[in-house]
Amino acid sequence: MSSSNASSSSRGAILLVGGMGTRLQPLTLQTPKPMLPVAGVPFTEHQIIKAREAGIKEIVLATSFKAELFEPYFGDGERFGISIKYAVEKEPLGTGGAIANAAKSLTQAGPIAIFNGDVLSGHDLNAQFEFHEKNRAEVTLYLTKVADARAFGAVELTADFQVTAFNEKMENPPTNTINAGCYIFNREVINQIPTGQVVSVERETFPGLLKQGARVFGFVDSSYWLDIGTPAALLKASQDLLSGLAKSAATPSHSSDFLALPGAKIDATANVTGNSVIGADAIVGQGARITGCVVNDGAIIGPDAILSNTFVAAGFEVPGGVIAEGSYLGY
Numbered sequence: 489m490s491s492s493n494a495s496s497s498s499r500g501a502i503l504l505v506g507g508m509g510t511r512l513q514p515l516t517l518q519t520p521k522p523m524l525p526v527a528g529v530p531f532t533e534h535q536i537i538k539a540r541e542a543g544i545k546e547i548v549l550a551t552s553f554k555a556e557l558f559e560p561y562f563g564d565g566e567r568f569g570i571s572i573k574y575a576v577e578k579e580p581l582g583t584g585g586a587i588a589n590a591a592k593s594l595t596q597a598g599p600i601a602i603f604n605g606d607v608l609s610g611h612d613l614n615a616q617f618e619f620h621e622k623n624r625a626e627v628t629l630y631l632t633k634v635a636d637a638r639a640f641g642a643v644e645l646t647a648d649f650q651v652t653a654f655n656e657k658m659e660n661p662p663t664n665t666i667n668a669g670c671y672i673f674n675r676e677v678i679n680q681i682p683t684g685q686v687v688s689v690e691r692e693t694f695p696g697l698l699k700q701g702a703r704v705f706g707f708v709d710s711s712y713w714l715d716i717g718t719p720a721a722l723l724k725a726s727q728d729l730l731s732g733l734a735k736s737a738a739t740p741s742h743s744s745d746f747l748a749l750p751g752a753k754i755d756a757t758a759n760v761t762g763n764s765v766i767g768a769d770a771i772v773g774q775g776a777r778i779t780g781c782v783v784n785d786g787a788i789i790g791p792d793a794i795l796s797n798t799f800v801a802a803g804f805e806v807p808g809g810v811i812a813e814g815s816y817l818g819y
């Protein structure tokens with residue numbers, strides 16, 4: 489057994505999936521953001537499979553908003569080859585409070601990977617673990633570069649990748665290197681986060697650790713990265729997974745132009761393109777033209793409708809001839 493396999497046997501993970509998904513309304517009125525389908529499966533499934541591929545055996549879902557919708561789908565994780573537990577916050581505890589609360593359910597002793605529940609990334613999580621170990625770090629942040637860092641945590645580094653400052657969402661960020669939303673924490677550091685109260689890992693824990701002189705490192709990576717927190721980004725994630733620009737082993741097999749889930753019926757005269765998803769048992773009527781859309785389970789698209797970059801709610805019936813672009817139908 490190689491040394492990386494030996495250490496991976498004690499790796500656990502926490503997935504932060506308790507946010508309200510406000511920027512995704514109306515899509516998140518009934519469904520929490522991480523359960524929204526992306527390339528045909530709930531977004532969280534892509535992250536769970538990524539964690540499993542990095543040797544993680546146990547993952548705790550830190551839930552709050554619409555917490556009850558996760559367990560019926562993911563269960564104990566057996567179907568996904570990983571042990572899944574749930575830590576429910578009655579009132580949201582913030583990202584730091586959620587981590588402290590969820591860590592109580594983890595039995596694995598090794599370093600813990602923590603994922604924002606809305607990030608699609610191509611970074612090599614195993615390499616991030618190895619970087620963490622090599623640096624004898626207490627915390628390692630996955631970082632990426634973006635054109636405009638204002639909506640993110642801007643992170644300053646030394647030449648040898650030690651983090652010197654963490655600036656959450658500021659008007660004039662000092663750098664374009666941002667927190668990409670996947671951390672590795674040693675257990676001892678998590679134990680320092682106060683429990684039972686609201687704590688922001690970005691605004692309190694990281695600045696506090698830096699003040700104490702803790703060994704916080706940045707793992708800078710330039711592979712695919714996307715926060716799916718807006719409708720345009722959610723569509724892009726789905727399209728990129730189907731086109732192959734983004735990769736996930738959880739994406740169901742599909743044709744080169746679109747994904748049709750089991751039971752979908754597409755009329756022979758309809759035209760579906762642009763990495764669209766046609767949900768289970770959905771029907772696309774004759775002459776309809778669908779490009780770059782997410783048509784959810786059981787929806788019916790009437791004849792000659794022309795839809796592009798549009799979400800259609802599960803079970804909704806789009807009348808024939810409707811033309812829509814960048815819309816939400818049935819939410």
Ligand code: GDD
Pocket residue numbers: 504505506507508550551552577580581582583586603604605606607639640641642656666667668669690715717
């Ligand atoms: N359990 C739980 N409880 N989860 C929470 C809570 C909470 O109180 N608050 C937020 N979350 C989860 C969200 O569901 C999401 O998956 C993740 O924490 C991050 O919250 P967002 O609301 O999506 O934050 P953001 O996108 O504005 O900023 C964060 O992500 C950026 C990268 O996408 C920050 O971590 C930034 O520093 C970072 O750059």
Ligand code: MG
Pocket residue numbers: 604606715716717
């Ligand atoms: Mg986000």
